[in-house]
Amino acid sequence: MSHRALPRRRLPLRLLAAAAALATAGTLAACGGDSGAGTGADENEKVELTYVSYGGTGQDGMIKNWQQPYTALHPNVTFVNASPPDAAQVKAQVQAGVVQWDLVSTAPWLASQNCGTLYEKLTVPDVDPAQFGPGVLGECHIPDFAYSLVFAYNAEKWPDPATAPKSIKDFFDTARFPGKRGVVPALQDGILEWALMADGVAPDQVYPVDVPRALAKWESIRSSTTWAANVGALLQLVTSKQVDMQIMVQARNQAALDAGAKIVPVWDITMTSVDGLAIPKGSPKKAAAERFMSFILKPEQQQKISEAIGVAPSNLLSKPNYTENGAKINTFGPANTGKSVPVDAVWWGKNWNQISADFTKWLNA
Amino acid sequence: MTTSRPRWLPRPGWLLIVPAALLLGGTLGMPLWQSFWRSVHTVVPVGEPGTAQLTLEHYRALFTDGVTLRVLARTGKAAAIVTVVALLLGYPYAYLMTRVGARARSVLVVLVLMPFWTSALARNFGWLVLLYDGGLVQRFLGLFGLGDVVLYGTATGVTLAMSQVLLPYMVLPLYSSLGGIDRRLLLAARSLGSPPLVAFWKVYWPLSRGGVAAGMILVFTLACGFYVTPALIGSPRESLVAQLLGQRTTQLLDFAGAGALGTLVLVVTLVLVAWANRVGGSMATIGAGFAGQTRSAR
Numbered sequence: 001m002s003h004r005a006l007p008r009r010r011l012p013l014r015l016l017a018a019a020a021a022l023a024t025a026g027t028l029a030a031c032g033g034d035s036g037a038g039t040g041a042d043e044n045e046k047v048e049l050t051y052v053s054y055g056g057t058g059q060d061g062m063i064k065n066w067q068q069p070y071t072a073l074h075p076n077v078t079f080v081n082a083s084p085p086d087a088a089q090v091k092a093q094v095q096a097g098v099v100q101w102d103l104v105s106t107a108p109w110l111a112s113q114n115c116g117t118l119y120e121k122l123t124v125p126d127v128d129p130a131q132f133g134p135g136v137l138g139e140c141h142i143p144d145f146a147y148s149l150v151f152a153y154n155a156e157k158w159p160d161p162a163t164a165p166k167s168i169k170d171f172f173d174t175a176r177f178p179g180k181r182g183v184v185p186a187l188q189d190g191i192l193e194w195a196l197m198a199d200g201v202a203p204d205q206v207y208p209v210d211v212p213r214a215l216a217k218w219e220s221i222r223s224s225t226t227w228a229a230n231v232g233a234l235l236q237l238v239t240s241k242q243v244d245m246q247i248m249v250q251a252r253n254q255a256a257l258d259a260g261a262k263i264v265p266v267w268d269i270t271m272t273s274v275d276g277l278a279i280p281k282g283s284p285k286k287a288a289a290e291r292f293m294s295f296i297l298k299p300e301q302q303q304k305i306s307e308a309i310g311v312a313p314s315n316l317l318s319k320p321n322y323t324e325n326g327a328k329i330n331t332f333g334p335a336n337t338g339k340s341v342p343v344d345a346v347w348w349g350k351n352w353n354q355i356s357a358d359f360t361k362w363l364n365a
Numbered sequence: 366m367t368t369s370r371p372r373w374l375p376r377p378g379w380l381l382i383v384p385a386a387l388l389l390g391g392t393l394g395m396p397l398w399q400s401f402w403r404s405v406h407t408v409v410p411v412g413e414p415g416t417a418q419l420t421l422e423h424y425r426a427l428f429t430d431g432v433t434l435r436v437l438a439r440t441g442k443a444a445a446i447v448t449v450v451a452l453l454l455g456y457p458y459a460y461l462m463t464r465v466g467a468r469a470r471s472v473l474v475v476l477v478l479m480p481f482w483t484s485a486l487a488r489n490f491g492w493l494v495l496l497y498d499g500g501l502v503q504r505f506l507g508l509f510g511l512g513d514v515v516l517y518g519t520a521t522g523v524t525l526a527m528s529q530v531l532l533p534y535m536v537l538p539l540y541s542s543l544g545g546i547d548r549r550l551l552l553a554a555r556s557l558g559s560p561p562l563v564a565f566w567k568v569y570w571p572l573s574r575g576g577v578a579a580g581m582i583l584v585f586t587l588a589c590g591f592y593v594t595p596a597l598i599g600s601p602r603e604s605l606v607a608q609l610l611g612q613r614t615t616q617l618l619d620f621a622g623a624g625a626l627g628t629l630v631l632v633v634t635l636v637l638v639a640w641a642n643r644v645g646g647s648m649a650t651i652g653a654g655f656a657g658q659t660r661s662a663r
Contacts, residue, residue: 088615114618117410185601226518227601233518242498353617360612361432363602 040288046076047288053105055083061308062144066296073295077288087118090280094118099282102289106278107188111141112349120279120286124293131299131315135342141276142293143314145305148272148331148340149189150253153245154238155262167268168198171245172217174224179244181225182237185363187356190271190343191218194247197269203341211355215362227363238263250329251310257325267338270331274314276345404624423625433609433626437633440606443524444588448535450528451584452577455535459576462536463544477536480529489597492526493517496598518600526594531587535580542576582641586634606630 040047051067053059059081067079085105093099094117111119119140129137136143151171157179158164170177172195183191193206195217201210218225226243228234235252237243239259246263248256256263277296279289295301302313306320312332313320322330331340348355404424406417427433462473480488495502496516502525506514516522546569554564592607599605604612606626613623 086615087618088620091618091620117413118618229518229596229599229601236497240497240499353619356612356617357430357432360604360609361430364432364435364604 039284040077040291043291044076045288047285048078048080049102049285049289049292050080050082050100051103052082052085052101054085058309059083061305065304065308066292066301069301070292070295077292090118094281097282099280099284101280102283102285103292104278104280105144106141106276108138108141108143108274108276108343108345109188109348109352111138111276111278112346113352115140115349116281118281120281120283122279122290122293124290124297126294127297131297131317133314133316133342135344135346136274136314138276138345141278142297143274144277144296145302145309145311146272146274146314146332147311148250148270149191149194149247150250150265150270150329150331151194151245151247151268152253152263152265152329154241154243155264156241157244161264164264165245165266167266168194170266171247172198172221174221177245179224180242181221182228182234182243182246182248183225184229184231184234184248185227185359187352187359188343188348189249189273190341191247192355192359193271193341193343194269197341203269203339206341207344207347208351209347209355211358215359219362250312250331253329254310254323254326257328265329265335267336269338270336270340271343272331272340273343273345275311400620400624401628402624403621404628406621408621423621424629426622427625427629436604436606436609437630439520439603440589441633443520443527443605444585446524447527447531447588448581448585450524451532451535452581454528455532455539455580456573456577459536459539459543462540463546477533480533485593488530489526489593492522492529492594493597496522496526517598520599520603523595523599523603523605526598527588527591530594531584534583534587538579538583539573539576542573542579546572578641578644582638585641586638589630589634 038045038047040049051062053062063079063081067081071078082101087106087110090101090104090106093101106119115121115138121140122138122142124142127137127142132143136146151165151168153165155164158177165171165177171181185191192209192211192214195214196206196210197203199213199217201213226237228237231249231252234243234246234248235255238246238248238252238256239261241261253263253265277293279286283289296305297315299313299315299318302315302318303320305311306313306318307322310326312330322333327333328335330336405419405421407420407422409415409417458473458477462470465473494500497503498515498517500517502516503514514521516525550568550572551564554568555561559567590607591605592611595603595605596608596611599608601608610623610626610630613619613626
């Protein structure tokens with residue numbers, strides 16, 4: 001195992017450097033991802049891939065529906081799982097030249113922003129681009145599943161469908177629809193794009209995002225909006241009826257329905273996105289990781305993960321069988337009578353840092 | 366005692382701190398130095414040639430980005446409130462601990478140490494459940510006509526939870542300090558005609574100031590760096606500085622900017638500690654407080 005390069009700086013005490021080297025070597029030895037296996041450059045070589053994702057039921061679903069079937073087909077390939085998929089860790093590993101992760105869940109904009117520097121450019125074998133939507137296959141990430149954000153309202157607040165919210169304009173219209181709004185301030189889910197389209201921008205005109213205009217739209221409902229710290233917190237707000245309408249991830253809407261919340265999705269315009277799976281730059285097991293990527297992009301694996309963890313397949317040929325509640329909020333199925341707009345990860349990769357700073361400033365104003 | 370050692374050789378006693386010094390040097394000193402180094406150098410992108418140049422750009426950005434100073438001020442305010450709340454709750458508690466019997470004292474110690482023995486996550490999720498709208502705390506406040514106070518997702522809720530979590534850091538040094546005060550001094554004051562409150566204010570309080578300063582320094586500095594509690598209970602709209610640091614590190618991968626912010630927080634904290642040290646008494650009372658040493662009146 002290689003050891004971490006110490007920074008080439010003059011230190012008053014050599015002891016410090018020695019101590020750091022000892023400590024680092026100890027940590028690395030304890031992590032041990034290599035355990036005698038090869039790099040898997042050859043298809044039949046024994047290889048152990050370190051797979052890093054968000055943990056919880058999501059990663060359990062990936063283990064059961066992707067990793068275990070793959071190992072059954074290719075007994076020479078085994079997996080070690082870890083979480084969370086912290087991008088700062090990827091950067092630290094790449095900078096230090098000690099890449100221990102082989103497959104890592106990554107926001108598509110992040111993979112796009114750091115393509116070729118922190119993440120490997122991919123050549124995944126046996127993938128038919130015709131089976132995927134436009135812009136979904138990234139240069140440095142594969143879409144390991146798709147998801148969407150759904151605008152839904154509480155039917156107890158607006159029981160009559162005739163007078164209930166019907167378009168995303170209504171989300172921003174507190175005069176006609178007074179009440180609390182809930183949303184997670186996650187730029188990668190397209191919340192600025194939502195605001196622009198509610199403001200009258202055509203769906204094919206949202207990029208480049210007019211940030212001041214989008215923030216002005218959010219400003220107009222600032223006092224009625226609860227910014228949840230994360231999706232779990234938003235789900236709690238929804239099920240305890242502390243918000244009357246919300247923009248929330250599809251899978252959590254199903255959880256809300258399952259918990260008995262009377263939420264009704266509004267099928268107007270919906271932002272869709274994908275979760276990315278990427279390979280940190282310099283992973284010695286790139287070839288083996290790419291063969292696994294090819295496997296999970298197949299319609300069957302996409303169907304399995306969608307049914308298991310309530311996401312949507314990224315492969316258009318895949319048709320999951322959802323539960324009744326799952327079908328009700330499925331943006332990618334027949335229930336959706338509106339329009340879907342994909343988040344442009346490449347554009348976000350180029351503009352993330354500046355907009356993120358502007359957004360944080362606005363949010364904390 | 367007849368063996369002589371060369372003058373340049375340190376006393377053997379110093380060898381005792383070598384293991385701790387090595388560990389701290391490797392796991393704290395080195396990373397701290399690296400963070401600082403990054404914060405004063407230009408960023409060379411991964412895989413690209415070039416040498417980092419000295420720069421203060423990352424620090425300039427902190428003062429001009431329009432959000433860092435605001436969040437720093439908010440963090441300082443929250444930490445100050447937590448410190449005062451902890452002092453108001455902790456002082457009488459610590460005083461009581463010095464006045465009761467051994468058995469009652471152990472019960473009080475266990476009670477105050479409880480948060481230490483609970484997992485940080487369990488503690489914070491516990492507060493989460495209590496602070497939700499319609500939760501126990503809000504319903505309790507409702508009895509006094511304060512039912513519409515929103516605690517979850519606000520700075521008020523975060524302050525409440527942090528005060529509980531940090532209370533032991535106030536109580537323990539205070540207890541050591543108060544326990545070392547010679548109560549016969551109070552008797553002397555009373556016998557010379559001083560009313561109880563005046564005796565407390567003129568004799569007891571000045572003697573306890575070292576412990577008060579130690580507790581306040583500990584609570585304030587820890588509160589400044591709190592991450593889990595504001596991240597879970599607070600709102601992204603009211604970020605504290607640790608959340609800003611987290612965002613800069615894990616989302617923007619801006620190690621240099623995060624290093625600059627971290628250094629700034631460290632410097633501000635050290636300056637405040639030095640100031641509190643001058644105002645409140647000796648820094649040594651943190652250590653002396655824990656050791657429970659008796660001090661004489663100054």
